[in-house]
Amino acid sequence: MSLAIPPRDPEVTPKRLVVLAVPALAIGVISALVLWALDRVAAVLQSALWDALPDALGVDPSGWWIVAVLTLTGLAVGLVLRFVPGHGGPDSATTELVEQPQPLRNLPGLLIVTVLALAGGVSLGPENPIIAVNTALMVAAIARLMPAVPKQLTVLLAASATIGALFGTPVAAALVFTGIVAALKSGGALWDRLFLPLVAAGAGAFTMRLLGAPIFSSDLPAYGAPQAVDLLTGALVASGAAVIGLAMLAAFPIIYRAMHALRHPVLIATAGGLLLGLLGLLGGPITMFKGLEQIGDLLEHPDDYDGAQLAAIAGIKILALLIAASSLFRGGRVFPATFIGVALGMLGHALIPSLPLGLAVGCAVVGVLLVVTRDGWIAIFVAVAVAGDITILPMLCVIVLPVWLLVTGAPEFRIAPPKGPAPASTPAGAD
Incomplete structure (x- = not known):
């Protein structure tokens, strides 16, 4: 043929x-x-x-x-x-x-x-x-x-x-x-x-x-020779991260509706800021901002965090992302979702020490970004870029396949644009 x-x-x-x-x-x-x-x-x-x-x-x-x-x-x-x-x-x-x-x-x-x-x-x-x-x-x-x-x-x-x-x-x-x-x-x-x-x-x-702008980079140990068992454990970590991503997706419209029940944009954004402040007070600066610099902070000293701390960091960041996205703040979801993936990958490595850290991080980033972006290519690219190791690419190209089956039927990670009356951020009659 x-x-x-x-x-x-x-x-x-x-x-x-x-x-x-x-x-x-x-x-x-x-x-x-x-x-x-x-x-x-x-x-x-x-x-x-x-x-x-x-x-x-x-x-x-x-x-x-x-x-x-x-x-x-x-x-x-x-x-x-x-x-x-x-x-x-x-x-x-x-x-x-x-x-x-x-x-x-x-x-x-x-x-x-x-x-x-x-x-x-x-x-x-x-x-x-x-x-x-x-x-x-x-x-x-x-x-x-x-x-x-x-x-x-x-x-x-x-x-x-x-x-x-x-x-x-x-x-x-x-x-x-x-x-x-x-x-x-x-x-x-x-x-x-x-x-x-x-x-x-x-x-x-x-x-x-x-212009010297910062880029995704890390100094994680190189993956080395592929191991067959890593396909299984990596798929488990990626699937677990995808399931968490799907839970985020399910919670998104609920939180969005709850915040928009306040109706007025000033009240919605102020209440969102207050909630984000309380989450920041609870989780510290590592759970704030867009997440790029904070990814570097996490990966610079991975041994400083145990499993419970990583779970708490990921959970707080998930809530922060959902509240920020639901409170009329303008911004994208890829960077904070990548941070969540990194934290979940480090947690996966803590739970499965035999899975190399770089591959664990890459797998979890793939799992979360597949839900958030619905794009396997960008999920794999960001995962390799964050891990800073091209040797994990063949593993991710296989691991992404079963994970895609988990997310392919899910809706997009966004709220359907409102129909009818003007949305809260554009009051009726405003220019």
Whole structure:
């Protein structure tokens, strides 16, 4: 049996790819710069809130300060959502990673609440908001400067560039968009379709590397020679993490409805901030923020945590993620879900010491991210990136298969967008 090579799409020619590579490069660089600027502003505000201000006041930033800052963060976010034009755009709990571009008037409010959440310690990542911002900006700019470029192509390039910048490599964007591109009805080779997104993602990733942005990395021991028994124990850890992820999925709409029973955005976000503050007081800074730096803290000294501590850390972070996502905070779920996977993987290693730590972490990250992202490629990529060990890749490619059977029938990890009356974050009659 021979494999037929699909005919080349007549619209996708080498000349056209080269011409469009120029705006793709520009989109990649600009998207990375916007992400970098957002991170820098959030980092400055975070340093002021958690270092400079408590030092000046002579208070302990690990005590009641956590509750105060997160409650005030929720209040500030609620006020922005209520009174700033655009109201911060759609509720992140209802959106996918890549959506249609938002109106430009939504972006100031969206940027403000994203910075507040990142700096204030809310357990959400920047991925959904920054992709939304870059997509809206690039669509508006390209429509003015190069109106012949299709809008959907600009959306694809901006999202690819931002994902490449977020993860520090174009591989992540390639994996995310392979399924999207493959699903297109038009013919042509897959790599013709991926060429421009990879140009944009590569430019975004390279720009972030030049700017010195942190990336997923760890110093876990290398896995070494594969062992057959590790397929079984690794699948157990991955399946256990997936089951916990499915429990999170089941609890998400319940918590969302409970928070939205307060109806007013200021009350919802403030109450969410208060609850996040209490969880932060209980779990400490390791269970706060988006989770990237905290993953490094966990993996730097894995022997410092026993099984009970790891279970508590994972449980508190799960509650923090669900409450943050249910309380009108704008942010993504991939980064905090990855932290949960790391904590569960370390717990799996503590319960099954014969399973190497790096593989255990990778398996648990795969299990959680399969539920949260519904994408096996991105789950495997993030797992390998966090473990920092390419030798676990063959094991994960096998272990992911039975775990996928657990999650394939589950709904997406998001709340269905409301129908009918305006949502709480966009009061009826508001502009």
